[in-house]
Amino acid sequence: MTLIRRALVAVGVAGGIAAVLRLRGSGGTPPQRGGWRELSPDELR
């Protein structure tokens, strides 16, 4: 019984940690703007 309870606690804790990591992520949100754009005439003047 103790073994099962400890296993359930371990699974719960691991799930909690996984959920936090999944939500927070490690790299943040990918860039939503930017990219390649032609050099404008002003930049080449």
Place this chain on the structure above:
Amino acid sequence: MRVAVVGLGAVGTRAARQLASTDAVTEVVLRDERSPRVTEVASALGAKARPELGPYPSVPEADVVVIATPAGTQVDLARALVGRGTPVVTTSDAIDDVSALLDLGPEADARGVPLAIGATFAPGLTCVLARFAADQLDTVDEIHVARIGTGGPACARQHHDSLRGTALDWRDGGWQRRPAGSGRELNWFPDPIGAADCYRAALPDALLLVPAFKGVGRVTARLAATRRDRLTAPLPMLRRPHPEAGLGAVRVEVRGRADDGIRVEILGAMDRPGVAGGAVAALAAVELGSGRALRAGAGGLAELVEAKSFLAELGRRGVKAARFG
């Protein structure tokens, strides 16, 4: 201005076409070992073209000469032209060629002649983009060049060979030799090319960029390649190269310092490599022939032309540079 183009492959033909449509150019002398090719290109270019059929006992008479023959065949002609005091634009991107052409530097310098080395899509345009990016910075720490695509058959063969050679990188004041095909890196090229895996290869970019940017810490060059390219690189080409490939692109990343701290400038361009390479070679010839080279001697375009005006004129000719950010 009278300009000679020696070698009428994918790049040479495009360079000749660009020159023929340049107001400052009055005559374009055409040479190629294949006489029918000379006649064919001359008839397509119109009144400014002046075909010269081989064999050629002497160097062409011109104010500036573009050498667009295959890699391994450019050095002797360049040496003869420099010895005669004629400005030269070369297009080879083979390390041996570029190294031998750089060795002509002292003689070219002594004679007051500019010798532009590797004036095509990459190197060439990449050198100009690196200079443009560096001009936005106070100091340059690193330059990383990547390219994808090939021009004509000679370019395709060079691409194949470069994946089995030895890559030459500059790191912390010394040259590093690494096996070509190693060092995979995912690079994002201008649209619509997008992302491609790039690898070290026997490319001459570092040889041209290191002298142009004194004190730079790292210079690397990578080439986009597929698994099949890398697998078959040690073998002879299994099939004939295509007459002309599709779109290609270059990407130049320059890291350095400015007033606001560490900055990364990323520039690129997308076009058919043969077309863009021809435009770069032609424009370089016009700059050198007009006496607008920034100095005499041998070097890449990063040292010999003014980056902003060069990119502006290249844009008017249809090869447009782009910035990432």
